[in-house]
Amino acid sequence: MNACWPQIKLTVNGQQTAVEVPAMKRLLDVLREDLGLTGTKEGCGEGECGSCSVRMNGELVNSCLVPILQASNARIETVEGLAIDAELHPLQKAFLECGGAQCGICTPGMLMAATQLLEHNPHPSMEEIREGLAGNLCRCTGFIKIFESVVAAASMGVVNAR
Amino acid sequence: MLTPNPASFSDTMTDSRTARPQTRIVGTPQIRKEGVDKVLGRAKYVDDLEREGMWHGATVRSTIPRGRIRAIHYDPHIDWSEFVVVTAADIPGTNQIQMISADQPCLAADAVNHCDEAVVLLAHPDKRRLPEAVAAVRIEYDPLPAVLSIEDSETQQEIIWESHSDALGNYGGNIFKQFHLEKGNVDEVWATAAHIVEGEYRTGAQEHLYIENNGMIAEYSEEDGITVWGSLQCPFYVHKSLMAVFDLSVERVRVIQTETGGAFGGKEDYPSVIASHAGLLAKKARRPIKMVYDRMEDLAATTKRHPSRTRHRTAVDKSGKLLAMEIDLATDGGAYATLSSTVLSRATLHSTGPYVCPNVRITSRAWATNTVPYGAFRGFGAPQSIFAIERHMEQIARAVGIDSAELRRRNFLHDGDSTATEQVMREPVILDTLLARALQESDYTAKRERFMRENRHSAIKRGMGIAAFYHGAGFTGSGERYLNSLAGIDVTAQGKARVLVSSTEFGQGTNTILTQIAAESLGLSYDDVAMAPCDTHLIPNSGPTVASRTSMVVGHLIERSGHQLIAWLQEHAGLGESYTRNEFFAACDRYREQHGKVESLCRYEAPPNVYWDDQSYRGEAYPTFAWAVYVAEIAVDTMTYSAEVTNFYTVQEVGRVLNPTLASGQIEGGVAQGIGYALYEKVLLKNGHMFNNQMTNYIMPTAADVPPISVFFEEIPFAYGAYGAKGIGELPHDGPAPAILNAIQDATGESFTSIPLLPEDIFIRMAVRAPHEELAPV
Numbered sequence: 001m002n003a004c005w006p007q008i009k010l011t012v013n014g015q016q017t018a019v020e021v022p023a024m025k026r027l028l029d030v031l032r033e034d035l036g037l038t039g040t041k042e043g044c045g046e047g048e049c050g051s052c053s054v055r056m057n058g059e060l061v062n063s064c065l066v067p068i069l070q071a072s073n074a075r076i077e078t079v080e081g082l083a084i085d086a087e088l089h090p091l092q093k094a095f096l097e098c099g100g101a102q103c104g105i106c107t108p109g110m111l112m113a114a115t116q117l118l119e120h121n122p123h124p125s126m127e128e129i130r131e132g133l134a135g136n137l138c139r140c141t142g143f144i145k146i147f148e149s150v151v152a153a154a155s156m157g158v159v160n161a162r
Numbered sequence: 163m164l165t166p167n168p169a170s171f172s173d174t175m176t177d178s179r180t181a182r183p184q185t186r187i188v189g190t191p192q193i194r195k196e197g198v199d200k201v202l203g204r205a206k207y208v209d210d211l212e213r214e215g216m217w218h219g220a221t222v223r224s225t226i227p228r229g230r231i232r233a234i235h236y237d238p239h240i241d242w243s244e245f246v247v248v249t250a251a252d253i254p255g256t257n258q259i260q261m262i263s264a265d266q267p268c269l270a271a272d273a274v275n276h277c278d279e280a281v282v283l284l285a286h287p288d289k290r291r292l293p294e295a296v297a298a299v300r301i302e303y304d305p306l307p308a309v310l311s312i313e314d315s316e317t318q319q320e321i322i323w324e325s326h327s328d329a330l331g332n333y334g335g336n337i338f339k340q341f342h343l344e345k346g347n348v349d350e351v352w353a354t355a356a357h358i359v360e361g362e363y364r365t366g367a368q369e370h371l372y373i374e375n376n377g378m379i380a381e382y383s384e385e386d387g388i389t390v391w392g393s394l395q396c397p398f399y400v401h402k403s404l405m406a407v408f409d410l411s412v413e414r415v416r417v418i419q420t421e422t423g424g425a426f427g428g429k430e431d432y433p434s435v436i437a438s439h440a441g442l443l444a445k446k447a448r449r450p451i452k453m454v455y456d457r458m459e460d461l462a463a464t465t466k467r468h469p470s471r472t473r474h475r476t477a478v479d480k481s482g483k484l485l486a487m488e489i490d491l492a493t494d495g496g497a498y499a500t501l502s503s504t505v506l507s508r509a510t511l512h513s514t515g516p517y518v519c520p521n522v523r524i525t526s527r528a529w530a531t532n533t534v535p536y537g538a539f540r541g542f543g544a545p546q547s548i549f550a551i552e553r554h555m556e557q558i559a560r561a562v563g564i565d566s567a568e569l570r571r572r573n574f575l576h577d578g579d580s581t582a583t584e585q586v587m588r589e590p591v592i593l594d595t596l597l598a599r600a601l602q603e604s605d606y607t608a609k610r611e612r613f614m615r616e617n618r619h620s621a622i623k624r625g626m627g628i629a630a631f632y633h634g635a636g637f638t639g640s641g642e643r644y645l646n647s648l649a650g651i652d653v654t655a656q657g658k659a660r661v662l663v664s665s666t667e668f669g670q671g672t673n674t675i676l677t678q679i680a681a682e683s684l685g686l687s688y689d690d691v692a693m694a695p696c697d698t699h700l701i702p703n704s705g706p707t708v709a710s711r712t713s714m715v716v717g718h719l720i721e722r723s724g725h726q727l728i729a730w731l732q733e734h735a736g737l738g739e740s741y742t743r744n745e746f747f748a749a750c751d752r753y754r755e756q757h758g759k760v761e762s763l764c765r766y767e768a769p770p771n772v773y774w775d776d777q778s779y780r781g782e783a784y785p786t787f788a789w790a791v792y793v794a795e796i797a798v799d800t801m802t803y804s805a806e807v808t809n810f811y812t813v814q815e816v817g818r819v820l821n822p823t824l825a826s827g828q829i830e831g832g833v834a835q836g837i838g839y840a841l842y843e844k845v846l847l848k849n850g851h852m853f854n855n856q857m858t859n860y861i862m863p864t865a866a867d868v869p870p871i872s873v874f875f876e877e878i879p880f881a882y883g884a885y886g887a888k889g890i891g892e893l894p895h896d897g898p899a900p901a902i903l904n905a906i907q908d909a910t911g912e913s914f915t916s917i918p919l920l921p922e923d924i925f926i927r928m929a930v931r932a933p934h935e936e937l938a939p940v
Binding site: 146 | 206669
């Protein structure tokens with residue numbers, strides 16, 4: 001705590017919370033260090049790899065590029081908010097069944113990008129899937145099984161399933 | 163109860179010569195063992211962990227490629243009393259990381275031999291204070307001339323690595339390792355050959371680009387010694403280095419693997435370095451230390467794939483049959499020997515390709531340079547030498563005037579043939595089948611004809627290219643016998659069967675495959691079997707998680723351990739010939755009462771009739787080989803000079819496929835890395851320092867770049883692998899680069915011999931030779 005630090009209110013996975021941290025602290029670090037939500041990962045720290053992807057007010061952002069001040073009063077969704085109670089989100093089920101996760105480090109960000117994609121486009125074409133996930137790097141899968149996971153989740157009906 | 167094999171898996175086909183054994187769990191697409199934790203975001207990677215009272219560590223690195231350290235200055239503007247500072251003088255044991263040779267210092271003491279070499283370590287409670295402190299340490303040097311390329315090193319004008327000798331001979335200065343292989347008599351052939359084809363091929367460094375950077379947490383106490391938690395492939399490699407650096411006994415060093423976010427060879431040797439560093443800070447600070455590299459540090463300071471240069475001189479007869487191959491192979495090993503000798507060995511043993519040739523001479527050398535030591539990366543030398551031979555075969559086909567598929571077919575190894583090391587192929591070799599299938603699945607002939615017609619009128623030039631190759635599974639030569647791996651299964655009092663191995667999961671599927679094998683061999687369900695925690699205090703040494711050995715070699719130990727345990731339970735604990743799950747665990751309880759524990763371990767036994775001579779490099783180089791034929795379909799845009807892979811077809815024989823989802827995932831991921839190796843990924847060095855050390859500037863294929871990848875398996879079970887498995891993980895990185903450059907030659911007529919091949923490289927060649935007026939309007 002520090003007298004100079006602003007109090008910043010935000011809603012994370014439906015829960016209202018407030019943090020007192022330096023205004024320029026990255027949203028990524030606030031999630032991981034101050035709120036204990038370590039599901040969101042750092043891969044590059046410069047917005048290239050998408051491992052730290054979260055949704056902010058319904059938009060997909062790289063949380064390593066968002067100063068916490070900018071997230072003031074924002075609605076943040078992370079991988080920890082995808083499953084409801086014990087029930088996996090259809091995308092999580094699809095990633096499991098289709099082999100969309102290997103080492104798993106890109107998976108939280110990839111799931112958030114896929115969630116964003118399917119929410120705006122419930123039945124994307126392969127080109128739209130490629131485009132929608134192009135900001136998220138995976139070094140293990142060659143992306144093929146991630147595409148298959150998104151197709152499988154789309155066929156389960158992501159929006160309706162919630 | 164038998165569950166059927168997944169016929170739904172795309173195009174998996176069993177070779178008709180061998181029947182697939184009936185299994186319940188092996189061969190089925192079981193869900194990744196740790197998958198639920200990963201999709202929920204609750205899998206714990208090293209940076210997700212905290213220890214009470216933990217501080218953070220950082221590294222001060224050299225900024226010149228070679229020189230003597232004259233002094234270290236600490237800027238007085240920093241209050242150094244807040245920091246813990248460690249130098250080589252703080253090392254309680256030996257200042258050497260223990261790899262094949264122990265030549266790499268843990269911390270540079272008197273001299274630095276490459277940029278980004280660790281010299282000083284700092285720790286502070288607040289990690290945000292560390293960058294400023296790192297910048298406030300100035301190292302003063304007496305610079306020495308640096309050797310920065312294979313060619314520089316070969317001149318031996320500046321000696322950065324002293325002459326030495328081993329069983330294979332005397333080495334001149336700057337040579338880490340050399341091999342010389344002779345088969346037949348190459349010299350007698352040149353005069354009578356119909357064609358002699360020469361070529362030189364080069365491959366660049368490649369970064370693993372695992373998405374999780376290297377990281378480690380260390381704790382030290384006088385009573386317990388050192389404990390580290392971290393991202394790593396080989397727990398006992400780290401263990402061995404820590405014993406040496408801290409001068410501790412076996413039981414006072416403990417290595418625990420955390421969830422590991424990708425490795426690809428990049429966490430084979432470097433974790434020994436970062437674990438030692440974190441440990442030194444923890445010992446001096448008397449508190450836990452976390453060291454996690456950011457991307458720039460990881461890219462600049464950790465290992466990469468060895469750059470290579472391969473020269474081929476080949477004699478063929480009129481029909482294209484290989485008569486003699488002379489191969490000269492050189493790799494850049496970087497500043498310390500680390501793994502360069504074994505990478506060179508594998509490169510050497512894959513340099514002839516999957517072909518029969520009666521007369522072969524191979525000379526290979528790993529050279530020292532003042533760059534960050536090059537290390538293990540998926541394929542381990544094979545992608546380098548396979549790139550060369552498969553590009554070279556394309557040139558031979560052109561010299562002879564036949565189709566390159568036909569040239570390959572005329573020279574393929576078959577059952578009973580022998581390799582350059584005189585290894586006789588005792589098992590079925592089905593390269594003809596693989597090639598035929600690859601041509602058929604890719605519609606090779608019809609597409610090539612169509613592209614040839616269309617290319618004349620289009621600025622987009624399309625083409626098809628082939629690569630045929632093998633990948634030796636497991637350690638080379640006597641390697642597995644030296645490793646002498648131990649692995650097994652125990653059953654806890656809580657009723658859980660556990661796999662006991664030091665083989666680690668880093669995305670490739672170790673947890674899933676080994677628990678599938680254990681469940682199969684014990685007659686249990688997949689859910690009844692777990693992995694024991696990867697903690698050197700709890701697990702036997704089943705060897706490093708490298709060399710495509712985990713399924714085949716370690717898996718076979720688990721299969722044997724399962725059968726051994728069942729036999730024990732039947733003999734001593736009244737387990738029946740057929741049994742239910744409950745009867746199994748009840749028998750385990752009885753056995754535990756008698757023997758104290760239920761633990762079945764098996765030690766490696768070499769397949770029979772395996773002979774290898776380390777000195778002459780003759781004999782069975784590998785217990786078996788995985789085989790493949792890949793076809794790349796590409797498009798080169800002659801307006802932008804960019805090359806794009808539009809389709810990729812893979813046909814391979816990897817023994818029995820243990821889990822079709824994981825197996826095809828390995829192939830697809832390896833192909834994508836191979837595409838990056840060929841067309842995107844360029845490590846730019848200045849004074850041996852990687853200066854494009856950011857994901858913004860080092861470009862890997864994205865979701866928008868990868869083509870559809872077709873994966874086909876032919877299955878011939880290998881008698882000495884788990885349920886017939888051979889190695890699979892590295893194979894897919896071997897073929898893409900040559901197939902892609904062969905396809906580019908097919909499309910454009912231009913023979914490119916170096917990778918990575920970037921648009922600017924294509925521009926420089928084609929802008930000169932292909933004037934724009936020849937192109938039809940787009």
